Amino acid sequence: MPPGFALPEPFLRWFAAKGWAPRPHQLDLLSRAENGASVLLIAPTGAGKTLAGFLPSLVDLTRRPKRRPGTRPPGIHTLYISPLKALATDIQRNLTGPVEEMALRVTMEARTGDTSQSRRQRQKLTPPDILLTTPEQLALLISGADAEGFFSDLRYVIFDELHSLITSKRGHLLALGLARLRKLRPDLQTVGLSATVSDPDELREWLVAQTPERSDPDTGEVFPAERPLADLITVEGGAKPEITILKSRERVPWQGHTSRYAMPEVYEAIKAHKTTLLFVNTRSQAENLFQALWRINEETLPIALHHGSLDVSQRRRVEAAMAANELRAVVATSTLDLGIDWGDVDLVVHVGAPKGASRLAQRIGRSNHRMDEPSKAILVPANRFEVMECQAALDANYLGDQDSPPMREGCLDVLAQHVLGMACAEPFRSDDLFAEVTSAAPYASLDRATFEAVVDFVATGGYSLRVYERYAKIRLTEDGTWRVTHPSVIQNYRMNAGTIIESESLLVRLVRAKTKSAMARGGPVLGKIEENFLETLAVGDTFLFSGQVLKFEGIHEMECLVTKTQSEEAKVPYYGGQKFPLTTFLAEKVREMLGDPAKWGSLPPQVGEWLAIQSRKSVIPGPNDLLIETFPNGNRFFMVAYPFEGRLAHQTLGMLLTRRLERLRAKPLGFVATDYALSIWGRADMGAMIADGRLKLDELFDEDMLGDDLEAWMADSWLLKRTFRQCAIIAGLVLRHQPGSEKTGRQMTVSSDLVYDVLRAHEPDHILLRATWADAATGLLDVRRVSDLLARIKHHILHRDLEEISPLAVPIMLEAGRERVEGEARDELLEEAMEQEMVIKALGEMTDFRSNYL
Numbered sequence: 001m002p003p004g005f006a007l008p009e010p011f012l013r014w015f016a017a018k019g020w021a022p023r024p025h026q027l028d029l030l031s032r033a034e035n036g037a038s039v040l041l042i043a044p045t046g047a048g049k050t051l052a053g054f055l056p057s058l059v060d061l062t063r064r065p066k067r068r069p070g071t072r073p074p075g076i077h078t079l080y081i082s083p084l085k086a087l088a089t090d091i092q093r094n095l096t097g098p099v100e101e102m103a104l105r106v107t108m109e110a111r112t113g114d115t116s117q118s119r120r121q122r123q124k125l126t127p128p129d130i131l132l133t134t135p136e137q138l139a140l141l142i143s144g145a146d147a148e149g150f151f152s153d154l155r156y157v158i159f160d161e162l163h164s165l166i167t168s169k170r171g172h173l174l175a176l177g178l179a180r181l182r183k184l185r186p187d188l189q190t191v192g193l194s195a196t197v198s199d200p201d202e203l204r205e206w207l208v209a210q211t212p213e214r215s216d217p218d219t220g221e222v223f224p225a226e227r228p229l230a231d232l233i234t235v236e237g238g239a240k241p242e243i244t245i246l247k248s249r250e251r252v253p254w255q256g257h258t259s260r261y262a263m264p265e266v267y268e269a270i271k272a273h274k275t276t277l278l279f280v281n282t283r284s285q286a287e288n289l290f291q292a293l294w295r296i297n298e299e300t301l302p303i304a305l306h307h308g309s310l311d312v313s314q315r316r317r318v319e320a321a322m323a324a325n326e327l328r329a330v331v332a333t334s335t336l337d338l339g340i341d342w343g344d345v346d347l348v349v350h351v352g353a354p355k356g357a358s359r360l361a362q363r364i365g366r367s368n369h370r371m372d373e374p375s376k377a378i379l380v381p382a383n384r385f386e387v388m389e390c391q392a393a394l395d396a397n398y399l400g401d402q403d404s405p406p407m408r409e410g411c412l413d414v415l416a417q418h419v420l421g422m423a424c425a426e427p428f429r430s431d432d433l434f435a436e437v438t439s440a441a442p443y444a445s446l447d448r449a450t451f452e453a454v455v456d457f458v459a460t461g462g463y464s465l466r467v468y469e470r471y472a473k474i475r476l477t478e479d480g481t482w483r484v485t486h487p488s489v490i491q492n493y494r495m496n497a498g499t500i501i502e503s504e505s506l507l508v509r510l511v512r513a514k515t516k517s518a519m520a521r522g523g524p525v526l527g528k529i530e531e532n533f534l535e536t537l538a539v540g541d542t543f544l545f546s547g548q549v550l551k552f553e554g555i556h557e558m559e560c561l562v563t564k565t566q567s568e569e570a571k572v573p574y575y576g577g578q579k580f581p582l583t584t585f586l587a588e589k590v591r592e593m594l595g596d597p598a599k600w601g602s603l604p605p606q607v608g609e610w611l612a613i614q615s616r617k618s619v620i621p622g623p624n625d626l627l628i629e630t631f632p633n634g635n636r637f638f639m640v641a642y643p644f645e646g647r648l649a650h651q652t653l654g655m656l657l658t659r660r661l662e663r664l665r666a667k668p669l670g671f672v673a674t675d676y677a678l679s680i681w682g683r684a685d686m687g688a689m690i691a692d693g694r695l696k697l698d699e700l701f702d703e704d705m706l707g708d709d710l711e712a713w714m715a716d717s718w719l720l721k722r723t724f725r726q727c728a729i730i731a732g733l734v735l736r737h738q739p740g741s742e743k744t745g746r747q748m749t750v751s752s753d754l755v756y757d758v759l760r761a762h763e764p765d766h767i768l769l770r771a772t773w774a775d776a777a778t779g780l781l782d783v784r785r786v787s788d789l790l791a792r793i794k795h796h797i798l799h800r801d802l803e804e805i806s807p808l809a810v811p812i813m814l815e816a817g818r819e820r821v822e823g824e825a826r827d828e829l830l831e832e833a834m835e836q837e838m839v840i841k842a843l844g845e846m847t848d849f850r851s852n853y854l
Contacts, residue, residue: 008062010102011055017101025235026052030059032231033156033189040162040192040204043235049193050091051098053158054078054130056191058099060155061106061129075153078130079181081138081174082160091132091160106130111137124150135165135174136498142180143421143493154185159207162192166206166442169499169730172410175206175440176418180425182209183436190230202407202441204229210444241375243394245387247604252384254811259351259382263292266349269378270301273347275322276329280351289351290331301328348377353389353675385590385676385811387607392589408778410442412454412771414499416731419458421497423474424490427481430455450767455482457767461733464763465755471733488739495737501726506531506560511553526550526562531722534560538713542567542670555721587644590676591623594644610807618806619798626793628697629809630687631802636669639686640809641678645789648782650678653789655713656705661686664695677812687801697797703790706783714776724772725752731768 007022007030015022025041026048032039033056043049057078067073080091099106107128111120113136123131127150133141141147157178165171182188190207197203211226250261259266270276270293278293280286290305297303304318304327321327325344379390415437422428434451437443456462459482461471473489474482484490508526537543537552542565550562593599597615600608614620621627627642643650650673657680661668667683680686689695714720728734734751759766777783800806805813 008059010062010104011059014098014102023048023052025233026055028233029053029191030055032233033191034059036187036189038190038192038207038230039233040194040200040207040230041233041235042194042196042200043233044196047235050094050160053160053191053193054080054095056189057130057156057158058104058106062104064129066105073126074129075150076127076129076131077153078156078158079138079154080130080132080158080160081135081165082132083134083165083170108132113137135170135177136500138177139173139418139421139497140494142177142184143424143490143497145425147180147425148184151181151184154181154188156189156191157181158191158193160193161195162203162206163194163197166203166407169411169414171206171407172414172442173418173499175410175442176415176437179209179436179440180422182439192230199406200232200234201229204232206407206441209439210441212438212444212446241377243377243379245390245394245604246378246380252381252387252604252606254384254814259289259380260292262380263296266351266378266380267293267296269347269349270303270329271299275325275327275345276347276349277345278329278331278349278351279354280331280333281354282333285352286331286333293329293331302326303329303331306330306332346376348375349380350377351380352382353386354379354393383811384607384610385674387603388590388593389586389675391602392586392593396586396589407442409445410440411727411730411774412450412767413727413731415443415446415451416454416458416767417493417497417499419455420473420484420489420493420732423458423482423484424493427477427479427483429481453767457731462759462763462766462768464758464766473732491739492735493732495739496729496732496735499730501729505529506534506555506558508550508560508562510550511561511563529560534722587646588623591621591644595620595622595625614807618800618802618808621798622796624792625796625798626701626789627808628797628799629802629806630685630690630799631804631806631809632685633805633813636681637683637685637687638805638809638813639680639682640806640812641680642676642808643678643789643793644676645785646782647673647675649785649789650674652781652783652786654678654680656709656786657700659709659713660700660705664689664700666695672812672815674812674815677809679809679812679815690799691801697799698795701790701793701797703787703794706787706790710781710783714781719776719781720772721753721756723776724756724768727768727771727775728752728755731771733768 007027011022025043029039029041029052041049041052043052061077064074064077082091095108099108108130109119109123109128110132111123112134124144124146141150144150159165159174165174178190192203192207194200194203205227207230208228210228213224246262246265248262248265253261266278278289280289286305290303293303302321304321306315306318318327318330322330322345379394381387381390418437419433422433430452433455434448437451438446453462455474459472459474459476460466461468465471472485475485477483506529508529509523510526511523533543534552534555539552539554541552542549543552549565549567551565551567553561553563555561594611597611597620600611603611611620618629619627621642629638629640631638631640641653643653654671654673657678658668658671661680661682665684666686666689668680669682671678671680673679686695690697725734729736729752733755759769763769
């Protein structure tokens with residue numbers, strides 16, 4: 001503590017009444033804050049992070065003099081910003097108790113998207129001492145003409161779960177908002193609260209103003225960029241979590257994502273505990289798991305569902321019931337991932353692999369949310385490969401390894417939105433705003449020319465669009481400042497601020513032919529399909545939907561047009577799939593486990609035996625090897641690769657490889673990808689082509705496929721148009737909401753597609769096209785991961801030409817087979833028979849093991 005400083009009496013009495021003592025890291029953070037430092041606190045679950053983060057604010061507020069009648073109410077003293085509305089609500093509930101028990105004169109309110117307009121207006125007139133809010137609300141607050149007065153007394157900003165905020169576009173918007181707050185309050189201090197992360201310095205950098213590289217305009221001397229860092233406090237220890245992998249009495253499936261085989265044992269675990277949180281990765285998985293549990297809920301235990309698509313009132317009812325310990329189980333997605341302390345949760349069940357060690361640590365920390373009590377968790381793998389992934393995540397958690405993604409450079413569409421927001425607040429000068437923007441960590445390396453291009457885009461829409469008055473939102477005035485062109489610009493900004501865009505679903509319409517008359521006349525609607533899948537298609541691709549193979553003819557407005565095809569094969573797979581890709585860190589750990597037979601003993605016997613049979617019939621690849629197996633099956637020839645790099649990377653690889661194989665006359669018909677493997681099938685014997693030199697694997701997997709092949713595929717696919725639409729919405733080029741009207745997805749698509757075509761033809765280096773390419777490369781395509789994979793496997797490709805399917809290939813082959821028999825009328829007996837036939841082929845003469853698999 002600073003010399004002569006003592007914790008105020010109300011705090012000492014409160015700790016004593018609870019039988020507690022302030023923890024060293026709480027006092028350390030308070031001491032550093034009293035000395036004017038910004039601080040990052042990294043601590044395990046239950047370490048008292050929240051109280052530590054608020055302690056400097058609460059102590060400082062005890063010194064704030066009582067407001068005299070007739071004087072201006074003091075402004076916001078502390079901003080608390082969380083990634084989730086539910087988290088802000090939970091913190092308010094948990095912090096209100098200590099504040100009331102200490103009789104502190106501190107007011108505290110939440111401001112989220114659920115807060116009524118009347119309350120928001122009242123908060124502007126009479127601000128609370130502590131405002132709990134979200135990144136989107138901060139963007140709106142700093143864009144107001146009254147922002148300087150509203151934040152005139154701001155002393156602290158607390159960022160909770162900082163590691164989950166900074167890596168996304170929301171994090172970029174928040175970093176820009178923080179830069180504006182620092183301009184309004186140069187003495188502002190920040191407190192970041194985080195779970196364990198792989199690179200703490202990235203978070204420390206994010207919390208404080210950066211000084212980018214600059215040059216003296218007179219002498220030309222270059223001054224290197226500085227990298228200021230916030231102080232760091234790391235809390236070691238905490239009870240080690242008790243994590244187990246479900247050792248089911250049932251057979252672990254070869255493939256799939258539902259874990260239905262384990263539902264009776266999951267239900268028994270729920271009955272044996274007070275409150276169980278069951279985490280899954282997607283909303284559809286949450287719905288399926290919830291239904292599966294209710295079907296076997298013979299004792300009618302109170303079990304609830306919580307995910308982002310549910311109405312807010314329903315989510316709040318579930319949260320209130322959890323806090324009151326009225327529920328025995330809650331099935332949830334990432335909506336309950338973060339630091340929420342809900343009642344007496346004493347077990348976390350993770351259904352399906354977590355896809356990342358950091359995500360697993362975050363989720364299991366919801367049970368026994370106290371530092372000195374071990375969190376308890378059960379992992380329920382959905383298939384055999386997931387058994388290895390769960391074991392790798394479990395090992396990493398015990399070792400303390402983390403795999404949070406790196407911070408990417410600031411997105412230009414987000415910057416365009418922020419530039420407009422700052423013009424809404426007050427006129428700005430380019431020099432001043434550039435200095436402010438580049439003090440934010442994600443934008444520290446932004447060059448002046450790109451910044452000016454973004455400002456020009458906000459002012460005119462860019463070179464190709466400047467003739468259209470509606471794109472002119474700001475103008476340069478005689479005094480050298482940029483100002484909004486019309487009050488309606490401010491209103492439109494406030495209605496459209498934010499970076500969260502829900503993925504659209506498109507109607508699938510069957511037409512007779514791809515003609516304008518067919519588009520106008522239409523045909524029967526077969527259902528809805530996710531836009532994210534359609535982004536990967538090129539005209540002419542076939543895919544399976546509604547129980548039939550369809551040919552993709554294009555997208556007209558918000559409809560996917562398809563025709564019937566004579567093909568019995570779906571070239572491009574369709575799956576709802578997993579929401580999260582397998583992290584690079586876990587992928588590496590799974591490859592290490594696979595390549596080390598000494599580690600197979602930690603796996604369930606049936607999985608260890610499966611790998612042992614693979615090593616006899618084919619080969620087990622080493623950690624840096626890529627195994628390629630070729631074999632015939634039915635009337636098709638298959639090539640199966642095992643990169644273990646995640647579904648997104650494998651899908652991109654599959655698209656590119658099928659293009660190359662077509663050029664090499666291997667006659668590929670389709671492919672299917674999982675997190676672990678990639679299978680391509682065709683009419684030509686690819687094993688024979690490799691043997692006689694017509695197909696060279698080193699050339700097939702050469703890194704040059706990420707050049708012309710990638711660009712050609714992206715130009716043919718709809719991915720860039722759809723990604724452009726999202727960037728255009730965030731940048732404010734296309735408005736989702738306008739006064740008195742709501743734009744439909746169809747209208748937004750028509751608007752953005754027209755603009756996209758104009759820019760591709762006349763201004764290919766437009767700022768939004770640059771943002772679009774950056775998003776496509778880091779998002780759906782995972783290009784960097786594919787690039788790393790191709791570099792890793794160079795001269796490390798193992799090929800085995802087999803007479804029949806291998807044990808390792810069974811899961812991906814069943815996935816491919818499932819694609820061909822998918823649909824409303826799928827016969828489950830047919831699927832079981834197909835699985836049995838494949839397993840018998842894979843195990844061959846090893847009949848001793850068949851009982852474990854069939």
